[in-house]
Amino acid sequence: MSQPSREHRKGPVQLRGAQIPDTTTDERLLSDSDNAEWVHSDPWRVMRIQAEFVEGFGALAELGPAISVFGSARFKEGEAEYALGERVAAGLVTAGFAVITGGGPGVMEAANKGAHEAGGTSVGLGIELPFEQGMNQYVDLGVNFRYFFARKTMFVKYANGFVVLPGGFGTFDELFEALTLVQTSKVRRFPVVLVGVDYWSGLLDWLRDSVLARGAISPPDLDLIKLTDDPDEAVRLVVEGVRDLHASEEAARAEVEAAAAAHNGT
Template identity: 65%
Template sequence: MDAEKTDRLHRQGPAMLRGKAIPRTTTDERLLDTRGPSDWLHADPWRVLRIQAEFVEGFGLLAELGKAVSVFGSARTDPASEEYALGVEIGARLAKAGYAVVTGGGPGIMEAGNRGAAENGGVSVGLGIELPFEQRMNDHVEVGLEFRYFFVRKTMFVKYSQAFVVLPGGFGTLDELFEAVTLVQTKKITRFPIVLVGTAFWGGLLAWIKDSMLVSGKISPQDLDLIHLTDDPEDVVRVIVAAHEEEARRLEEEAAVRASSDEAGT
């Protein structure tokens, strides 16, 4: 038997599988695939319970996380690269500022963010995902959870983070970025900072957004203010802290207005 196949490790939610026990498709793929016989009519109600269980596990594990920032970026980033070092420094600065660092739990930039937090006394969180190819949780994750469904995992990123930091990455990174921007733009979530790190990498995308989407009226001018672009790790933390301080002041002012209104009405 092929040694590579026998040594391969596959995670499926909380389960660990090896060898011939590894399924050929992922849980997400089976949920979204409409091909095949009509037995999905009987299977889908049971899937709802599994989805519910993932939400319960995530809510239970992260409910007391406190202030947190999600750090996204490519799993393919070389640990010897400048981008990886930048991820470590950002994770470290966030930890020193009192934020837990939440990543996808894998290698590359995710590992860098977790490493920076763990090595500097911060809380290092990894939210992994079942994939057809194995991507194990990196060694710097202190609080970890593996998900079967992408949409459950995304909910955890959004619900328990007060900011997103996005380093260079691929399709998965873009997916997380634009979901966050859309949720903030449509006011589905409280506005919080979204920081892109890497002007050379992200500059072309932002120029296209401005020159194509904005010019053609697909977005509003103020939508461009939802994203901050920088190369400086110190600036990343400054933007996040400043945004949260401003939000705290706004909430205090609103509370004072309500209190004054209540007193006037009595």
């Protein structure tokens, strides 16, 4: 009859047999070995991920009303998309919002510039990439991230709405992340405005004629998206969307309070 395997506990993890390490956690911690491979292990990555959330929450907790503005890093100053980014951001600041971007060049820089020069709060949430971009010079409050998912959480958590200018895969990722969270009720509904009719119409046609037609989404899902060419209208649509959301939340809160008061009075 075989003997039960020796057991070893490492925090909440229980190990047996060949899984038991030859050295203790303390021994490895206090070792003077110059092997730094441990900083790339999965448990250490968890700590880094936690640190990114803590740093992001701490930096943005007192930001106030804000709108996330997305768009390609590849459009240069002097191009129409860059000018759109500046105008949208300046309008959002005038309407009382901070502006959050990915902190990089192109449309992100344009939006940060528009917010900065309009006297508002210009926020950049950078990302570590193999081709290092760095934070653009118009960012007043910047946070750098290693992980896309931590960064995207900040875009959603601290924004009251999204304005999406022409962009590529990164822009699509951020757009559909937001739409998925709203569609599945993971977050409250907030306005999503696409700027650039020619650029975005093909995508919206495909969503309607293929995705909706095959039943993969529902008609109300398309109502989550507004489309315009006018930066001033984009700002108006976002402001109205935020205002309508607040009004519906206040109405729902008042209804709950009235029901509670009626119940307590019986």
